[in-house]
Amino acid sequence: MKYTGTVVKTISLLLVIGSLIFYQNIAQSRADYKAAVRAQIKAEEKARRESAKKASAKYRDGVYEGEGFGFGGEIMVRVTITDGEIYTIDAYEHSGEDEEYFRLALGMVDEIIDANDPSVDVVTGSTFSSEGLLEAIKDALGKATKK
Amino acid sequence: MKKNYMARTVTEILIRLLFFILMPAAFSSGFLGIKLLFTSIGKGETLNIGSLWILIGLSVFTIVFGRFFCGFVCAFGTLGDAVYAASGFVQRKILKRKKQLSIPEKPTVVLQKIKYLILFVIAVLCVFDIYKSLSGYSPWDVFSRLMVFRLPGDAYWAGSIILLLILIGMVFKKRFFCQFLCPMGALFSLLPVLPVSKIQRNERNCIKGCNACRKNCPVHIKAGENILRDGECIACEKCIGVCPKKNLTQPEKKLIKNELFLLVIKAALVFVMGICLGFCRFF
Numbered sequence: 087m088k089y090t091g092t093v094v095k096t097i098s099l100l101l102v103i104g105s106l107i108f109y110q111n112i113a114q115s116r117a118d119y120k121a122a123v124r125a126q127i128k129a130e131e132k133a134r135r136e137s138a139k140k141a142s143a144k145y146r147d148g149v150y151e152g153e154g155f156g157f158g159g160e161i162m163v164r165v166t167i168t169d170g171e172i173y174t175i176d177a178y179e180h181s182g183e184d185e186e187y188f189r190l191a192l193g194m195v196d197e198i199i200d201a202n203d204p205s206v207d208v209v210t211g212s213t214f215s216s217e218g219l220l221e222a223i224k225d226a227l228g229k230a231t232k233k
Numbered sequence: 234m235k236k237n238y239m240a241r242t243v244t245e246i247l248i249r250l251l252f253f254i255l256m257p258a259a260f261s262s263g264f265l266g267i268k269l270l271f272t273s274i275g276k277g278e279t280l281n282i283g284s285l286w287i288l289i290g291l292s293v294f295t296i297v298f299g300r301f302f303c304g305f306v307c308a309f310g311t312l313g314d315a316v317y318a319a320s321g322f323v324q325r326k327i328l329k330r331k332k333q334l335s336i337p338e339k340p341t342v343v344l345q346k347i348k349y350l351i352l353f354v355i356a357v358l359c360v361f362d363i364y365k366s367l368s369g370y371s372p373w374d375v376f377s378r379l380m381v382f383r384l385p386g387d388a389y390w391a392g393s394i395i396l397l398l399i400l401i402g403m404v405f406k407k408r409f410f411c412q413f414l415c416p417m418g419a420l421f422s423l424l425p426v427l428p429v430s431k432i433q434r435n436e437r438n439c440i441k442g443c444n445a446c447r448k449n450c451p452v453h454i455k456a457g458e459n460i461l462r463d464g465e466c467i468a469c470e471k472c473i474g475v476c477p478k479k480n481l482t483q484p485e486k487k488l489i490k491n492e493l494f495l496l497v498i499k500a501a502l503v504f505v506m507g508i509c510l511g512f513c514r515f516f
Contacts, residue, residue, distance in 0.1 A: 089428060091425075091463055091464070092425045092426065092427075092428060092431075093425075095423060095424060095425035095464070096425040098423070099296075099423075099424060099425055106270075106280065109274065109280070110279060110280050113273075113277060113278060113279040113280070114279050116277070117278070117279050
């Protein structure tokens, strides 16, 4: 055959180009995946850093006590700050309050912990107790706030 | 006939000289593509097409026109031609030898395989990312430094010695580096060439027992035979120029009758490509 050499080389060249394209596709999808993972990790890191920054700018770690005046007497709370964030709020003295109203008012506590901020609406129908509780929490957080 | 031969020789020398001055680093720019390709594969990264354009351009040109790049453009090839010609002059005129000392055909054909091994080894070194720490061994880098009139520096002592050995080799064999050692040439010789650009011999018109074309082939190709080894053809067109009966042609010559004009057209195409892809000096 006159063109055997040319045919053989053409076929091998096409095979090489084909495998390079195949390789490129795999490498590309792998690179895309890696980039996506990296972007996600970066975003998470950024979010964490930001929240850490935000939190650390706000509160110092520790246990702080605060008091407020509720319906029938003093309400006392103990707020624990961990990693710059509000971790627990324990209302240990609320003897002057009506149990049912006070239980309603305690619904704010989870909200405050989630938001890491005491600026929540008072519970309607339990205004005195929740205002007293909020006052106590704000008092405690005021001691925790970085100057 | 004599006049024709002179015109061809002068044209060839001018083309080679021009490219020697304008594109002394074309071969290393093209080969850089190969190195980057294998380095990327070794790291599992995507191939950066932007860094491969010179390689792709030269490869496509070689597929269409044969290894014109090797024959006329590559500065290392021209260097080999010059050294071998100078060696011939010294041997004949000063040493009074009748025939220039040269490596005979049989070992040549075997030695021609070395360049594939070199290409393979460089590819492997790139895949394992070892190559970049060995750049001091590259005779090409040393040559590139010299071409821009800079001394290669202490880090390149090994490359300098290798370049010196290659220059000595060039004294004893026409196109010593091109046919035995050049990894870029190894790649080009593995590329298919369009049949229209292949040199063919019209044997019916041959003078009996002439074989001037075969005797003058620097890479020992038998004109008229179609063999896998014809990838060794560096398209130097020595056979075309030397044939007393003008029996060697390329089918592409049917389009352009004047063979010297055809040479100039190919040179112009490489020149334009060099400017477009940025491996042409001064432009």
